Amino acid sequence: MFCILIFFCFWHLVDGVKIVSVMEGDSVTLHTDVIYKHRHRYRLLWIGPENTRIVRAYWFHDEETYIMYYGDQIFRDRLQIDNRTGSLTIRNMRTTDSGLYQMHSLLRESFNVTVYARLPIPVIIGDSSNCPPSSSSQNCSLMCSAVNVSHVTLSWLKGISVLSSISVSDLSISLSLPLEVEYQDKNTYSCVLNNPISNRTRHLDISQFCQTSADRVHCCGFTEAVIRLVISAVVGVATVAIVVYDFTSRRAERKRRTSQSVHE
Known part of the structure; x- marks a missing residue:
């Protein structure tokens, strides 16, 4: 499995199915090991999510190639097939492109593709605009949030140690995670939003959010x-x-x- 944009794209094999992860907006190539040149005639069919026909290709001994693209309303002009190996490239991936892709030929290869949305930078809010409940209070209350996210984990880190975290899978929702620190705390804190292939981090400046x-x-x-x-x-x-x-x-x-x- 190769990617036009190498970063943010990964795959591994599970029960004969290649598991592919790619970031929204990037391109991905579903690589096959088929080489048609040793045969006088060869044909190949790519099927996408919900058994949608994507591409059909024919090769002949004189090296002429005939390629027919399907599903224009779904992929429009984002598809490209390698006329020697049959590998399929999809450009500008969308979250709606996630699903099972299968290559049908003498051999059958399957790819389970997950497209992850690009992550926002989490937002930290604190009590810097208000006085604490009493002059004897030693703690500062903070909240880290991320809106309209799915398949992510939101975490508070102290240095490299995870203090707390919360996760969401399928639904696109807003996440919030509280934290209390001392006003004079000199440790390094950060709020991290991550999915399986990327992360976004907001570092905490205690002096900005917590008053002395x-x-x-x-x-x-x-x-x-x-x-x-x-x-x-x-x-x-x-x-x-x-x-x-x-x-x-x-x-x-x-x-x-x-x-x-x-x-x-």
Whole structure:
């Protein structure tokens, strides 16, 4: 099995079936050992997922080759067959191309192909925008997430050791994995999203996501000042309202008494 793009493409043999893994967007060649030149006439048929006919080819002793491509609506112009070996190349692989591919000739060869979507870089969020619950808190809460992923594992690593992980198989969902570290922790942490043939890593900068003691004091001091200012403003407005109400009430009472005196 060869790949036009060598990286992100692997295969091995299980019960006579070659297991092929390839990254979305890459090209893959399903390599056969057939060499037709020793025969006067030879024909070959490639069948794809759901028993879809892909390519039929004929070779003759005068080395003329006739190739007929099928399934244009599925593969369009992404197919190419080697006119000497019958090896099939598929360009710009899509996740929907995953499945069983079979080459039918004097010999039959099978390839179970899995196309993995390209992985996003995981996202880390923390509590850097908020003060901790109390000044005595020593831990920083973090969350690593990846959205719309399948056939992946999301893990927190401390150095090269796995602290925790969560996996998803077929469904395309969002994954999140929490982590708590000390504010003064000097260890190296990273969040890794991986599938069988690739991985994406986000390294944790604790100083970016977790505030130091001085930062927490400053943060909480600023917050306390804002709260006091708001309370003072509310009290001031309430005081003015009471004074205005009292003044208005007394003025109305004087007018009422004056009016009564005149009528008497």
